Amino acid sequence: MGTRNMEFLQxxxxxxxxxxxSIxxxxxxxxxxxxxxxxxxAEVLWSRSVADPPRDLEGLFLEMKSRTGVETDQLTPQQLLEDIRH
Structure with missing residues (x-):
């Protein structure tokens, strides 16, 4: 990567x-x-603590669906609920 400034990764x-x-x-x-x-x-704050109450299910579902792959494509809200309960 050389000496290029990579601060944007943080x-x-x-x-x-x-x-x-700005652009x-x-x-x-x-x-x-x-x-x-x-x-x-709701907007998710990146400073959110793991000690905070769980996020809303809609937000969690959309976060999971933002990823790619066969399993993600087939994920339903009901399956997410079952996964959370286990």
Whole structure:
């Protein structure tokens, strides 16, 4: 990798949002907020502690579905509930 500065690999969501705004996409935060509103999910803070209460199921399901692969493609909300219970 040489001597290139790789600080961006440690960026938080807010850092990424600021960068996207700085390169000419200020609507990013507004779009993300509207999508969360449509989906009925809350913004997840990356500083969230494992001691916090569990996230909402809709958010967990969408997070799982954001990954790729055969198992993920076939995942249903009911299967996620069963997995959480076990």
């Amino acid at each position: 960026w938080s969501c807010e850092d990424v949002a600021r960068w996207i705004e 000419g996409f200020p609507q990013y935060k507004a779009i993300a907020a509207r999508v969360r509103e449509l989906l009925g999910i």
